Amino acid sequence: MTSNLNLCTLQFAYQESPWEANLTTILDGLKASKQFSLTLAPELALTGYSYEKMDEAADFSKAALEKIVDATDKKAFGFTAIVKVDKGFVNRFYFISDKKIIYTQDKAKLFALGDEPKYFIAGDEKLICPFNWNGLKVGVLICFELRFVELWLQLRGCDLILVPALWGKSRKSHFETLNKALAIANQCFVLSSNSADLNMAAGGGVADPFGVIYQDDKKRIFTCKADLGRIKKMRRYIKGVINE
Numbered sequence: 001m002t003s004n005l006n007l008c009t010l011q012f013a014y015q016e017s018p019w020e021a022n023l024t025t026i027l028d029g030l031k032a033s034k035q036f037s038l039t040l041a042p043e044l045a046l047t048g049y050s051y052e053k054m055d056e057a058a059d060f061s062k063a064a065l066e067k068i069v070d071a072t073d074k075k076a077f078g079f080t081a082i083v084k085v086d087k088g089f090v091n092r093f094y095f096i097s098d099k100k101i102i103y104t105q106d107k108a109k110l111f112a113l114g115d116e117p118k119y120f121i122a123g124d125e126k127l128i129c130p131f132n133w134n135g136l137k138v139g140v141l142i143c144f145e146l147r148f149v150e151l152w153l154q155l156r157g158c159d160l161i162l163v164p165a166l167w168g169k170s171r172k173s174h175f176e177t178l179n180k181a182l183a184i185a186n187q188c189f190v191l192s193s194n195s196a197d198l199n200m201a202a203g204g205g206v207a208d209p210f211g212v213i214y215q216d217d218k219k220r221i222f223t224c225k226a227d228l229g230r231i232k233k234m235r236r237y238i239k240g241v242i243n244e
Contacts, residue, residue: 005136005160006037008223009193009204009215015048016197019057022046023064026079029221030071037223040193041079042204043143043166044091050082051119058084065094072096076133078162080107080142088121093140093164095133103131103138109151111144125151130158136228143167146178152185157242159231163192165204172201176213183207187234187242189226196220209234 010029014022026041033039046064047057061081068077076097083092083106091107106123110116128151130137139155143165155161161182167175175194183190184207193204196217205215206224209231214224235242 003227003229005226005228006034006223007160007189007191007206007226008033008037008039008221009191009206010039010041010045010221011194011196011202011204011217012042012045012220013197013200014042014045014195015200019047019060019064023067025220026068027071030068030075030077032221033075033223035074038076038078038160038191040162040164040191040204041077042193042195043080043164044082045079045164045195046081048166049114049116049119051115054082054089054119055084057082058089068094069096069099069101072099074098078140078164080164085121089119090121090123091116091142093142093162095131095138095140095162097133102133103140105140105142107142107145109142109145109148125154128154130155136160138162140164141182146175146182152182156186158186158188159228160189160191160226161186163190165192165194165201167194167201167203169199169201172203175201176203176215179203179205180207180211180213183209184211185241187238188231189228 050057095103108123139158202217
């Protein structure tokens, strides 16, 4: 495990923007990030939900994925996209590192208030589990999944949990509080990214195992150097919470 890791969150308005413009924002963010950093984009940052154009959104996302993969030389990136499968559409998370897709996960907890169950097939909750990346255990909770503590338990032992979100402004305090609580409960780092559209909460950033928050809603690209030694420090300080 490296001792320090540059964690970057993208937070920009994209729901009403042309899809090509959103892709450019993502690629510019990746270009601006340092080598060996990890960048996270908000949920469905390429197309938004686009319920009236799901086929077109899936086609665009598939083509954009190739460009994003190519932009991750000596870097890592996480984002979700609309993907067409045999029985419909899923909201799929991709983790890309050094030009390779090394992990995917479909959103399992769909947000009924946003009509997600009408348009998406839910993923399998049992598949929400840690994966390995560069000596780290990494987990993912997609937006609404952050509210389910039973899913936190499935990610026990993670060094880093990623939370791509499209979370409403009226529940901004919930988003920020849950990210902090997750970092404290699982004694890990939490990197979150949220839409900065006018009706969205922004609030992306980094929460560390001690509950210290690093964020700046005014920045489109916010970067934080995570001292990964704080994970072991907290787990030694308060023993028995995480069994390593």
